[in-house]
Amino acid sequence: MIKIGLLGCGNVGHIIATHAEGIRVVAVFDIIPGRAEELALLCHARSYADFDAFMREDFSIVVEAASVDAVRTYGEAVLRSGRDIVVLSGGALADDAFREHLIGVAREAGKKIRIPSGAITGLDNLKIGQISPPKHLLLRTTKPPASLGMTAEARTEIFKGLAHDCIKQYPKNINVAVALGLAAGRDADVELWVDPAAERNIHEIFVEGDFGDIYIRVRNVPSPDNPATSYMAALSILTLLKNLENPLVVGT
Numbered sequence: 001m002i003k004i005g006l007l008g009c010g011n012v013g014h015i016i017a018t019h020a021e022g023i024r025v026v027a028v029f030d031i032i033p034g035r036a037e038e039l040a041l042l043c044h045a046r047s048y049a050d051f052d053a054f055m056r057e058d059f060s061i062v063v064e065a066a067s068v069d070a071v072r073t074y075g076e077a078v079l080r081s082g083r084d085i086v087v088l089s090g091g092a093l094a095d096d097a098f099r100e101h102l103i104g105v106a107r108e109a110g111k112k113i114r115i116p117s118g119a120i121t122g123l124d125n126l127k128i129g130q131i132s133p134p135k136h137l138l139l140r141t142t143k144p145p146a147s148l149g150m151t152a153e154a155r156t157e158i159f160k161g162l163a164h165d166c167i168k169q170y171p172k173n174i175n176v177a178v179a180l181g182l183a184a185g186r187d188a189d190v191e192l193w194v195d196p197a198a199e200r201n202i203h204e205i206f207v208e209g210d211f212g213d214i215y216i217r218v219r220n221v222p223s224p225d226n227p228a229t230s231y232m233a234a235l236s237i238l239t240l241l242k243n244l245e246n247p248l249v250v251g252t
């Protein structure tokens with residue numbers, strides 16, 4: 001059974017630790033010690049408020065469900081310790097210098113940085129963009145005001161530009177745009193909308209290339225404990241972990 005260390009004991013951390021199938025969460029770490037303690041009790045793991053002590057535990061993979069800052073702070077140490085890392089806050093990799101450095105560390109260590117599909121679908125075959133770059137790649141995200149931690153009277157565009165700029169302003173809301181760009185091999189254009197009439201986190205993906213064109217619309221149910229995060233993001237990590245040792249690999 002794969003043993004994992006969980007970095008981040010919030011909304012997604014709870015779903016992973018309490019729904020894990022075929023994996024064992026042996027240690028949990030959070031910058032807020034009470035959160036780690038509470039989750040450790042729920043999943044019979046050991047809790048840590050100190051990262052170095054957490055890393056001395058016996059697990060082979062770290063699952064990050066914390067923040068862009070957490071990836072920047074701990075990503076390298078995880079890989080150098082000889083563990084793979086699953087990165088949900090993939091927005092951290094929008095910074096070219098940091099991403100190339102982290103990939104270099106992973107290569108040296110012979111370890112992997114795994115970015116789950118998170119709150120969107122379609123990343124598998126968007127990787128064809130690495131061979132045949134898309135002419136057009138746009139993510140239009142619409143969220144209810146509560147998901148963005150703001151109020152709004154009417155549907156309003158609050159950001160239009162490139163993913164690597166959007167993630168700086170909305171690090172808790174648009175990690176998906178960075179994952180999209182990493183898959184397709186070019187920075188995605190982003191439109192971020194707040195809409196008081198929206199009840200779901202909606203991601204619309206528009207792609208055009210030599211292959212033809214794609215339109216995907218994902219209408220995600222917000223997580224009950226954190227409306228910024230779609231429930232699908234937690235399911236995506238659980239699925240990635242369930243398939244880690246499966247000899248049958250489906251999707252590009």
Ligand SMILES: NC(=O)C1=CN([C@@H]2O[C@H](COP(=O)(O)OP(=O)(O)OC[C@H]3O[C@@H](n4cnc5c(N)ncnc54)[C@H](O)[C@@H]3O)[C@@H](O)[C@H]2O)C=CC1
Pocket residue numbers: 007008009010011012013029030031032035065066067068069070073088089090117118119120171172173174175176179223225226228229230233
């Ligand atoms: N790629 C994707 O599709 C998606 C990515 N996300 C990202 O996943 C992450 C987790 O989401 P949720 O569980 O809903 O967030 P949350 O806010 O409910 O939980 C995050 C937990 O991580 C802890 N944390 C934050 N920074 C930390 C640090 N530097 N060191 C240690 N602990 C730290 C917090 O104290 C909190 O307990 C967020 O960064 C979110 O933006 C969320 C949804 C989709």
Ligand SMILES: O=C([O-])CC(=O)C(=O)O
Pocket residue numbers: 118119171172173174175176177201220228229230231233
């Ligand atoms: O959960 C979502 O809908 C997307 C999200 O927050 C992110 O990508 O950071």
